[in-house]
Amino acid sequence: MDVADGSVPEGWTEQKRPLAWNKRFDFADYAQTRVFLDCLATVSEGRGYYPNLNFARTHVVVTIQFEGEEGDVRLRDFARDADLCAQRLRN
Numbered sequence: 001m002d003v004a005d006g007s008v009p010e011g012w013t014e015q016k017r018p019l020a021w022n023k024r025f026d027f028a029d030y031a032q033t034r035v036f037l038d039c040l041a042t043v044s045e046g047r048g049y050y051p052n053l054n055f056a057r058t059h060v061v062v063t064i065q066f067e068g069e070e071g072d073v074r075l076r077d078f079a080r081d082a083d084l085c086a087q088r089l090r091n
Contacts, residue, residue, distance in 0.1 A: 039085035
């Protein structure tokens with residue numbers, strides 16, 4: 001993920017208007033989903049950013065919305081951290 005080139009992080013999809021990134025994270029059961037949500041809460045508290053979340057028993061859709069029409073390093077870091085939360089559950 002290169003912050004300078006404005007690219008969407010791998011695995012995330014871009015919505016143009018308003019500018020947002022979305023990613024669905026799938027889990028084996030609710031226990032894993034809950035651990036992921038708790039990890040995201042910790043990341044949100046640390047970064048001061050709270051994404052839109054839609055979730056069910058075995059998945060979470062994270063939507064990161066931008067203020068303008070350009071990416072934001074802080075939100076790129078949040079996307080990276082969300083990926084790391086999910087990765088920890090798969091290892």
